[in-house]
Amino acid sequence: MEHLTTLDASFLQAEDSDPHVSLAVGAVSIIEGPAPDYGDLAAAFAERAQGIPRCTQVLHTRPFDLAAPEWVDDPHFDIAHHLHHVALPYPGDKAELHAMIANIMERRLDRDRPLWECWIIEGLDGDRWATLMKIHHCIADGIATAQMLARLSDEGAGETFASDIRAAHDSGPSFLSLLRPRLNPLDWMNDVVRATFAATSAAEHAVVGAVELTARVLTAGEESSLNGSVTRMRRFSAAMVDLAVMKKVARNFDVTINDVALAAITSSYRAMLLDRGESPHALRTLVPVSMRSVDHFDVTDNRVSAMLPMLPVDEPDPVKQLQIVHRRLDRAKGSGQREGGSAVFAAAGNIPFALSAWTIRLITRLPQKSVTALATNVPGPRGPQRVLGRKVVEILPIPPIALHLRTGIAMLSYAGRFSFGITADYDSAPDVDALARGIEDAVARLAAIGRSQDRSARVEDDAK
Structure with a gap:
């Protein structure tokens, strides 16, 4: 079993x-x-x-x-x-x-x-x-x-x-993996020393990340209509963009595709809050991060950690939004949040299950006001799929919502398409379709700015 x-x-x-x-x-x-x-x-x-x-x-x-x-x-x-x-x-x-x-x-x-x-x-x-x-x-x-x-x-x-x-390619430092047979005893001892320092450094990194995650979870965010109790009813909407466009924007601004996606989400949340008559403020966002190596793709379980970056919803300029998202994600990746979250659940596995289960139930019953949004990126199949010979033309991801988050966004890359699936509470988010359209508009706007910069650069080159 x-x-x-x-x-x-x-x-x-x-x-x-x-x-x-x-x-x-x-x-x-x-x-x-x-x-x-x-x-x-x-x-x-x-x-x-x-x-x-x-x-x-x-x-x-x-x-x-x-x-x-x-x-x-x-x-x-x-x-x-x-x-x-x-x-x-x-x-x-x-x-x-x-x-x-x-x-x-x-x-x-x-x-x-x-x-x-x-x-x-x-x-x-x-x-x-x-x-x-x-x-x-x-x-x-x-x-x-x-x-x-x-x-x-x-x-x-x-x-x-x-x-x-x-x-997929970074399993982190491993003490045992470095203790491979060596003919020279001095080489072997050198490996032992390097592995010891690597393990110590990784542990310190995880501790710092866990402390930072805990501090952010315990820090209440700004009041927002995006947080609060939810009903049993849901709304769903979706946005769809070409993956080639996402890649082009990422190249133009020297960022990642995930940065582009989160910047588009940032822009759309800003428009949503303004339409609701609220003052846009930075949103602390739960961003799940995979801890799954390539040799465990076929294992059916959960191998994720989390980062809690602040999406710059308070910034009106789309290019600056993208640049800030990129910097904050880089900082979150380097801070140890990813390793810290994983270490917390690993440690929880070593205490009696009843204690961890009751603790999680108690914590998740408390109203949380620190995290305002969920944005998760799921890598999908590279090539087209078929079901009984019929071609799958689109795949839409569907995230859940919980813990007083009234909206959740999942992203999925499939073949040449990049989709955003949005789940929302029925009563508190009737504008979920506008959130989806805002994401598409934001990607198109960044692509247009990139094309304009390309044209300007070519004109300058020709002038020289």
Whole structure:
């Protein structure tokens, strides 16, 4: 039996602390039509799900949290409990699709069954259809979820953009890895000394990062309509831009694609707050960071840490916003926040599970006012996918919201597209579509500024 880690189980405990939240993550694949026969789809998905252990396993919990929950095979597994077939009302455009997504995601998964669902959605305009995969966050983080979803496609889990991220090739300093056999005893002793210093330095870095994360969590932010209690109902919207445009902007301004995405989110949040009649102020934002190395892409669990940068929503100039985002993310990466967050959960795994579970439930019940937004970047498949021979043209990520965050944004790169999926509380964020449009506008604005700078540079070169 496999036990949940402390981090995996924390998503169950956070869900327990608020009856209005569901901590399931999801992704919608929009597929060229016409849709295949439902029976053929059900048979294909049933066969492919059998090859993914978590799809046929159920949680077994212990009374009073005396031990961590564990995954056990479901003796009564029935694919019919997990596959659902619906159709959009006419005209089947984005508004109807987004409303359907919100309605599906706001309901909690049944913990008496394997914690996933697949919804087949027909009736999209343009002779298209979609699948919505919904998986509890206790099963997997973004990269592991993307791998699971890819295994349900015709191609299976192939190459993804996840291989580009830092953690995929950076496992950090390892004491044992440096103690390789050496013929010269002096060389071996030198390795021991270097490994000892590397381990000490890494530990100090993690401690500094953990202290910084803790201080930021305990520091209340500015009052904002983006924080507060949420209802059970959700809204969903999405923005879509060309990945080539994102890459071009990143090259023009010597930043990363993630910097460009967060700057676009910054700009759109600024416009949203101004439209609400609020004074824009810097937003402390939860940015999950992968700790998953490339040799663990096929492991289904959560391997993430976090950074808490301040998005410069108070800055009106889009280029300055991008530059500030870049500097603050660089600083957060170098401060040890990533390592510190990981170390905290690693340490929590060494204390009795009941104590950590009760502590997390208590903490997540308290109203938090330090973090205002969530922005998570999930690397998707590099190449186009197909489902029963039909091409997947778009993939929309769906983040959950919890802990008094009224909006959450997930980003996903797939083939040549970069999508933003936005989940929001129904009552407090009726302007979620404007938030999505603002992101698209912000990327277009940065691209236009970059083109203008290119033209100016060429004119100067010609003049010389």
